[in-house]
Amino acid sequence: MVTLSTEILVIGGGATGAGVAWDAALRGFDVVLVDRRDLAEGTSGRFHGLLHSGGRYAVKDPRAAVECIGENRILRRVAADCIEDTGGLFVTTPFDDPAYADRFAKGCADTDVDCEEISVAEALASEPRLNPEISRAFRVPDGNIDVWKTVWAMAHGTQQRGGRILPYHAVVAVHREGDEVSGARVRDARTGEELDVRARVTVNATGAWAGQIAEQAGIEGVRVLPGRGIMIAMNHRLVNTCVNRCQMPTDGDIIVPIRTVSVIGTTDQHTDDPDDHTVNQAEVDAMLDDGEKLVPGFRKARALRVWTGVRPLFEDAKAGDTDTRDVTRAHALLDHAERDGVGRFFTITGGKLTTFRLMAEETMDAVCQQLGETRPCRTATEPLPGSESGENYVLGERLARKEASLIDEQMICECELVPRSRLEEAITRTSSTNLDDIRRQLRLGMGPCQGGFCIYRATGILHGHDGMSAEQADRSLTEFLQERWKGVWPVLYGDQLRQVRLDDWIFQGVLDVEHLPT
Numbered sequence: 001m002v003t004l005s006t007e008i009l010v011i012g013g014g015a016t017g018a019g020v021a022w023d024a025a026l027r028g029f030d031v032v033l034v035d036r037r038d039l040a041e042g043t044s045g046r047f048h049g050l051l052h053s054g055g056r057y058a059v060k061d062p063r064a065a066v067e068c069i070g071e072n073r074i075l076r077r078v079a080a081d082c083i084e085d086t087g088g089l090f091v092t093t094p095f096d097d098p099a100y101a102d103r104f105a106k107g108c109a110d111t112d113v114d115c116e117e118i119s120v121a122e123a124l125a126s127e128p129r130l131n132p133e134i135s136r137a138f139r140v141p142d143g144n145i146d147v148w149k150t151v152w153a154m155a156h157g158t159q160q161r162g163g164r165i166l167p168y169h170a171v172v173a174v175h176r177e178g179d180e181v182s183g184a185r186v187r188d189a190r191t192g193e194e195l196d197v198r199a200r201v202t203v204n205a206t207g208a209w210a211g212q213i214a215e216q217a218g219i220e221g222v223r224v225l226p227g228r229g230i231m232i233a234m235n236h237r238l239v240n241t242c243v244n245r246c247q248m249p250t251d252g253d254i255i256v257p258i259r260t261v262s263v264i265g266t267t268d269q270h271t272d273d274p275d276d277h278t279v280n281q282a283e284v285d286a287m288l289d290d291g292e293k294l295v296p297g298f299r300k301a302r303a304l305r306v307w308t309g310v311r312p313l314f315e316d317a318k319a320g321d322t323d324t325r326d327v328t329r330a331h332a333l334l335d336h337a338e339r340d341g342v343g344r345f346f347t348i349t350g351g352k353l354t355t356f357r358l359m360a361e362e363t364m365d366a367v368c369q370q371l372g373e374t375r376p377c378r379t380a381t382e383p384l385p386g387s388e389s390g391e392n393y394v395l396g397e398r399l400a401r402k403e404a405s406l407i408d409e410q411m412i413c414e415c416e417l418v419p420r421s422r423l424e425e426a427i428t429r430t431s432s433t434n435l436d437d438i439r440r441q442l443r444l445g446m447g448p449c450q451g452g453f454c455i456y457r458a459t460g461i462l463h464g465h466d467g468m469s470a471e472q473a474d475r476s477l478t479e480f481l482q483e484r485w486k487g488v489w490p491v492l493y494g495d496q497l498r499q500v501r502l503d504d505w506i507f508q509g510v511l512d513v514e515h516l517p518t
């Protein structure tokens with residue numbers, strides 16, 4: 001069996017794990033990062049897209065609010081290219097307790113969240129689709145963050161410093177030598193081959209799965225309550241600002257504009273299984289009704305797809321029940337030497353996407369302390385690869401690029417403006433034969449047609465690369481279509497239903513994908 005040796009083994013390639021790997025690499029450590037699937041395929045790739053200002057937690061969870069605003073300010077600099085500065089609004093609709101607005105303003109002041117009350121007229125002028133019955137409005141520095149760009153930028157930065165990034169490598173056993181963890185055995189999900197990773201320190205950054213990995217190390221009682229939430233992407237930017245209802249956090253009270261869509265979310269249901277991606281129709285209907293409260297006519301817009309994510313909510317001593325909204329959104333760092341007498345092993349879980357950098361910094365500070373090394377954190381000042389200019393992402397960038405190369409560039413995905421050269425570059429760079437992995441990197445097939453027009457073109461191009469067999473290309477196509485179907489069936493009404501019928505004719509009627517040799 002092949003054995004890799006490293007200083008830091010990071011288990012979990014979501015935002016937190018990639019953040020730990022990037023932090024460790026910047027401190028000069030040798031790193032190996034493993035994930036059982038593609039990077040950011042867990043909760044990070046299934047989140048709402050909001051770079052929190054902290055406003056959402058200003059009343060209910062002040063510690064989380066303070067962390068969010070601090071990280072918001074840092075990430076705008078170091079992950080500039082991954083962030084769109086949309087700004088945020090908290091508005092009091094007729095469905096909200098009017099008294100909450102004053103508590104909100106005070107909460108923001110107490111937690112240092114920048115917050116300015118503006119007139120209703122100003123709010124409606126900036127967001128004309130907002131409910132005209134709103135009675136108060138506050139501006140906060142919310143934004144959106146492209147998680148795939150962020151996570152892959154950290155992964156590439158780690159690789160540039162000698163780190164090894166191993167997606168599709170699931171940990172199947174955590175190695176213990178007496179009172180210490182010495183690494184893990186991982187299995188390549190694509191070949192079935194196993195390899196041992198020997199490490200000075202192992203960091204468990206598996207979010208909602210953290211309890212499972214801790215158990216593999218023989219540690220009981222790391223309880224992470226999985227809180228499942230659904231989100232729905234609508235096919236337009238119905239708003240251009242992140243719009244929140246000014247009330248205690250509840251279901252369906254935020255609309256986040258991100259890239260070409262707006263996303264409403266979310267619910268929060270306890271589940272026992274972090275891989276539970278159940279979508280039930282009642283939740284979808286309730287979410288669309290909630291959208292109406294913020295943007296009247298919301299239901300008439302075209303819903304593109306629904307997806308779920310599972311929050312890693314670390315259960316602290318205070319949380320006695322399973323109401324996941326009441327468990328703190330702050331994170332938990334467990335030094336298992338102190339907690340369980342098991343050295344060289346740390347768990348970092350909970351928190352939010354917005355706070356991944358801070359979580360990584362605290363983790364690597366604790367690792368350095370245990371190793372007796374002084375290596376300061378650099379992630380608050382060192383820009384991610386691609387963010388060196390400090391310029392935030394601007395909607396319309398892709399269109400401007402397209403217009404500049406109108407004649408000579410073949411367009412593969414019209415909805416998300418993905419030209420052939422970008423697709424070919426991504427196929428070569430990732431060596432991936434999985435169209436769904438490529439989708440996450442390029443947003444291929446994520447627009448209104450949900451792959452209807454682009455994905456057979458992309459399959460042909462994929463097939464032309466590196467002698468891939470027709471069967472492999474067909475399999476990638478059918479897997480992609482099945483993944484997309486999971487998200488579209490719960491919102492089949494109106495124009496999207498018509499679109500799906502058309503896609504169905506293309507794939508079943510013309511291409512007969514069901515009978516392709518796979």
Ligand SMILES: Cc1cc2nc3c(=O)[nH]c(=O)nc-3n(C[C@H](O)[C@H](O)[C@H](O)COP(=O)(O)OP(=O)(O)OC[C@H]3O[C@@H](n4cnc5c(N)ncnc54)[C@H](O)[C@@H]3O)c2cc1C
Nearest residue numbers: 012014015016036042043044048050171207229309353354
């Ligand atoms: C519905 C919803 C909406 C949200 N919206 C927001 C938001 O708008 N803004 C915000 O800041 N936060 C939001 N969050 C919270 C945020 O998404 C999470 O806190 C964050 O993504 C967690 O990242 P992570 O890296 O810790 O976990 P994950 O992204 O889940 O990463 C854990 C990784 O571990 C891997 N793994 C598991 N088992 C193994 C194994 N055996 N071997 C190897 N790898 C393994 C998984 O594949 C996964 O990739 C939301 C969460 C949910 C559920």
